Amino acid sequence: MSLTTIMTHSPTAMCDARTARTVGFLHVRTVRGTAQSVRHDPHHDPEGDAVTEPYVLLGIHSLGRATLVRRGSTEVCLPGDLFACDGAEPFVLDEEGDFELHLVRIPRRALTLTDRQVRELGGRVPFADGTVAPLLGPLLRDVAGSRPGQTPRTELRLAGAVADLVGLLAVEDDESGPGDSGPVPREGGQEREALMGRLHAYVDANLWDRNLTPASVAEAQHISIRYLHKLFEGRDSTVGRWIQRRRLEEARRELARPGRDDITVSAVARRWGFASATHFSRSFRAAYGMSPSDWRDGRTRPAA
The missing domain is CATH 2.60.120.10 (Jelly Rolls)
Structure with missing residues (x-):
């Protein structure tokens, strides 16, 4: 570099x-x-x-x-x-x-x-x-x-x-959100685009809530669960997997901050809405090929 x-x-x-x-x-x-x-x-x-x-x-x-x-x-x-x-x-x-x-x-x-x-x-x-x-x-x-x-x-x-x-x-001006891998779908016009932006913002603001589910997201946006799932057709992800991915991304970022040896994996799991540290560790390993502890140990060593 x-x-x-x-x-x-x-x-x-x-x-x-x-x-x-x-x-x-x-x-x-x-x-x-x-x-x-x-x-x-x-x-x-x-x-x-x-x-x-x-x-x-x-x-x-x-x-x-x-x-x-x-x-x-x-x-x-x-x-x-x-x-x-x-x-x-x-x-x-x-x-x-x-x-x-x-x-x-x-x-x-x-x-x-x-x-x-x-x-x-x-x-x-x-x-x-x-x-x-x-x-x-x-x-x-x-x-x-x-x-x-x-x-x-x-x-x-x-x-x-x-x-x-x-x-x-x-x-701030990117409706795709920090964890989105592609542009907001545009078929259906501006209303659909605005709705997807609100969905991303709502989920990102409530990742901590263990009760955040496709049903609660649909209810908060005043749409049916069927329509919510339809919005995600062709995106290589379901609503539930998208929520899980965003939680993992934020947890991984927190664990990667240098010098965060004072925070436990369990605390990070709770902070980002995982039901248990075991569930978090299993999901983390499946997504990134290593345990949360190994990721933190490899990324948080303070620079000399």
């Missing part, structure tokens, strides 16, 4: 300060300075900050106005505007004056996002509006500005909150 790099390119201006720290599984870097270009080059890192796995990079200004250049296009970044990109993609920020920039690196393994969702997230213009960005932006600034001394558990939970919001941000 390539490296995260912040380099200045200005004949007259240099960075006044750079700070870097780790918060849970997040790597946070703050850059302050005067008018200059700040570049992210995934192929070169003079600071030796080695990155060995895919990641998503978030950026937000506390101070200053900049022009973001990426993928051959330019976009304006104002204070509070949030942007995201695949860490393997280069970009340049042309800072117009005094600035303070926070860059937060999140391992892809901490996010339940497809490659398509990461690409689409990296192509969105800087934003501060919507449902998720007003929550995520201030949290990123707080994480970047927090002082060392917090307990490892607190830092991991802060990192987990950031990862959860990034996942929501990526699917």
